[in-house]
Amino acid sequence: MKTRQIRRALRALVSPAVTTRFPDTAAPRPGGFRGLPVFDEAGCVGCAACAAVCPAAAIRVSDPRPQTGPRKHRPVRVIRLAYDACHFCGRCEEKCITGRGIRLTAAFDLALLDRGLAVQTVEKELVACETCGRHLGTRAHLRWVADRLGGLSHAHPALIRIGLEWEDTPPSAAEGRIGREDLFRTLCIRCLRRVRLLEGWGPKGPRP
Ligand code: SF4
Ligand code: SF4
Numbered sequence: 001m002k003t004r005q006i007r008r009a010l011r012a013l014v015s016p017a018v019t020t021r022f023p024d025t026a027a028p029r030p031g032g033f034r035g036l037p038v039f040d041e042a043g044c045v046g047c048a049a050c051a052a053v054c055p056a057a058a059i060r061v062s063d064p065r066p067q068t069g070p071r072k073h074r075p076v077r078v079i080r081l082a083y084d085a086c087h088f089c090g091r092c093e094e095k096c097i098t099g100r101g102i103r104l105t106a107a108f109d110l111a112l113l114d115r116g117l118a119v120q121t122v123e124k125e126l127v128a129c130e131t132c133g134r135h136l137g138t139r140a141h142l143r144w145v146a147d148r149l150g151g152l153s154h155a156h157p158a159l160i161r162i163g164l165e166w167e168d169t170p171p172s173a174a175e176g177r178i179g180r181e182d183l184f185r186t187l188c189i190r191c192l193r194r195v196r197l198l199e200g201w202g203p204k205g206p207r208p
Pocket of ligand 2: 043044045046047048049050051079095096097098099100101102
């Protein structure tokens with residue numbers, strides 16, 4: 001018994017190591033390895049699809065409250081990824097509408113003493129309805145939609161304006177005074193419907 005153990009110990013002494021040299025040298029990762037998700041600011045349009053599909057709620061979206069009246073600052077959407085909550089499932093990368101807004105890297109050595117450092121954010125300007133202040137989406141997302149639709153985007157006034165990079169006109173009319181002259185403003189779907197009903201049926205609306 002003892003002889004066998006000594007023989008094994010001697011063999012182990014001259015055999016190559018079976019453990020890796022981590023952390024000095026990272027072990028090679030297999031193809032398809034899913035590590036730290038990282039946003040690509042340029043590839044992201046701020047649509048929030050990744051937050052909608054994240055099963056761990058590791059990606060969250062915060063939009064400011066809609067504002068009516070003159071605005072000093074353009075509203076901004078903040079998308080926040082807290083990777084200490086991430087499961088590394090890859091759904092965000094798989095469902096990203098541009099295919100390049102977020103990707104899972106090979107980074108896996110992610111331990112931190114301060115969880116506040118495990119956060120990445122992307123900020124994208126929101127487009128607000130010029131009349132009621134509701135958000136239509138981010139400017140980059142609407143431009144992406146307009147590009148994909150091509151000529152079909154001309155069916156929607158807000159997409160025409162965004163596609164042609166027209167500046168928003170400052171909000172002037174109160175929501176209750178919306179009129180046909182507002183048809184080519186940047187309007188949310190609710191205000192656009194009101195203008196179209198006014199245009200088609202007059203101030204009294206459709207007959208019963
Ligand atoms: S990899 Fe999965 S859990 Fe992690 S952020 Fe993406 S969707 Fe969420
Ligand atoms: S473009 Fe991709 S990464 Fe950016 S918010 Fe949309 S789904 Fe997320």
